Amino acid sequence: MIVSITTDRKAGGLANSLVSYSKALDLIGQQHLVLIPETAPVIKTLETLDNVETIKLNKTKLVFHIVTRFxxxxxxxxxxxxxxxxxxxxAKFMKHFKRFKHKVAYVNHTGKLRYTVHEAFNIFITSAGLKKFLKAxxxxxxxxxxxxHGFDLSENSSQSSAISSEDSDKTLNIMSAGxxxxxxxxxxxxxxxxxxKKTHANIHIYLYGEGPFLPNLKQQAKSLAxxxxxxxxWHANLHEEFNKYDAYCSPSLMESFGLATGEAMMHGLPVIATKTDGALEMFPETTETKTEDYGGILxxxxxxxQLAHAMLRLGDDALxxxxxxxxxxxxHDNFSLERLSQDLEAFIAEVNQHK
Structure with a gap:
């Protein structure tokens, strides 16, 4: 059995990772016990999975149990x-698990390095995150x-994306979410x-989400007419939305691993992304390959x-x-649930060798 512990109560990246980890663990026959605040919205999804048991506590009580070492x-x-x-x-709770250092791992979802120095295990989501840690x-x-991260390919619709070469004058519809x-x-x-707009390009950008910066963004768009x-x-489930668009854009200034970006790729959308740790992991460039070979423009x-130029490039239907x-x-090749399950199985085996 694998135990996950989180005090996070939000929807989003960490919550989605709990679901992905659970599904990947199920593929290798592992049960997953999740200690989680009782108001976390992801509980509803977790409890639909056969290999998952949740222990739901008031957040204050959960923190109390952690700091008093249960x-x-x-x-x-x-x-x-x-x-x-x-x-x-x-990360801040790792210090309370010192007696389990032979079998406890911090899952670094953010790429931040606070509280990562200990004698246990660290799991980084990206190679860039690990490189920064080793340098520091x-x-x-x-x-x-x-x-x-691993993506559940069964959630992908068989419907193709909106791209079509039959209408050269059609609008290029680009989606972004977060x-x-x-x-x-x-x-x-x-x-x-x-x-x-100044180039009269027939490109529309659709923004999905909510958050405290929304009024600023709406005012910015209004002032620019x-x-x-x-x-x-806000859409809780974007899977049906992806099929309405021609491309996906992630303009983030900081992203450890873009889950929405991966979901868009799963639906066959080309991606434009800034050079975050997550994007560099998804779209590597070598002497033999370009980022486009992996589905992205960085x-x-x-x-x-640069964003505008990249969007204009995607007006080329063939590209x-x-x-x-x-x-x-x-x-499919690098970020599937099957790949995640293989990585977790190998990691669990390594942990068992340390006991």
Whole structure:
């Protein structure tokens, strides 16, 4: 049995990872016990999975049990003692699991390095995250691994994307999604839309999400008199939405691993993304390959001219179609649930060797 512990109550990346980990663990015959705040919306999804048991607690009570090392809960204490692996999803709590250092791992969802120095295990989502850690702490005593996210390919619709070469004058519809925060870079995407407006490009950008920066973004679009930017609101499930679009754009200034980007690729959408750790992991460039070979065009941070140019490039139907095919193959070959399950199985075996 594998135990996951999180105090996070939000929908989004960490929550989605709990679901993916659960499905991947099921593929290798592992049960997954998840300790989680009782108000976390992901509980509903987790409880539909046969190999998952959730222990739902008030967040304050859950934190209390963590900091008191589960002294006051025999059930939780025994679960930790008997399990094969403990996955801690909030770095600041790692110090409370020192006695389990032979089988506890911090899953670094954000790429941040606070609380990552210990004698247990670190799981990084990207190679860039691990590289930063090793540069900052070359003499660390932890065991460090890269295990990227895995996507459930069964959630992909068989419907193809909206790209068609039959109408050369059609509008190119580009989707972007996420929580509206300044660090997500949507303001740069709106600036790119302004550049496209001046060139009279037939490109529309659809923004999905909500968040505290939304009023700023709407005011920015209004002040630029943009009719090519459409705010779509929050959608809990984007899988049906992806098939309405020709491409996906991630303008983020900081992203450890873009789950929405991966889902768009799974649906065969070519991607334009800034050079975040996650994008560099998904779209590597070598002496023998280009990022387009993996389904993506990478641009610099806060570079609206580059974003606009990349979107204009995707007006080439042949390029868009090929990149969409490459994106889908990239997810299938490198970021599937099966790949995640193999990585987790190998990691669990390594943990068992340390006991």
């Amino acid at each position: 002294l006051f809960s025999k059930k939780l204490k025994n679960a930790l003692k008997d399990c094969d692996l403990i996955l801690v999803h909030n 702490y070359p003499n660390n005593k932890s065991t460090n691994k890269v295990i990227s 929580r509206f925060l300044e660090k997500k870079g949507f303001q740069t995407l709106i600036d790119a839309a302004s550049i496209l 943009l009719e090519n930017v459409i705010f779509m609101g 641009v610099d941070f806060t570079a609206p001219e 868009s179609k090929k990149m969409g095919e490459n994106a889908k193959k990239n997810i």
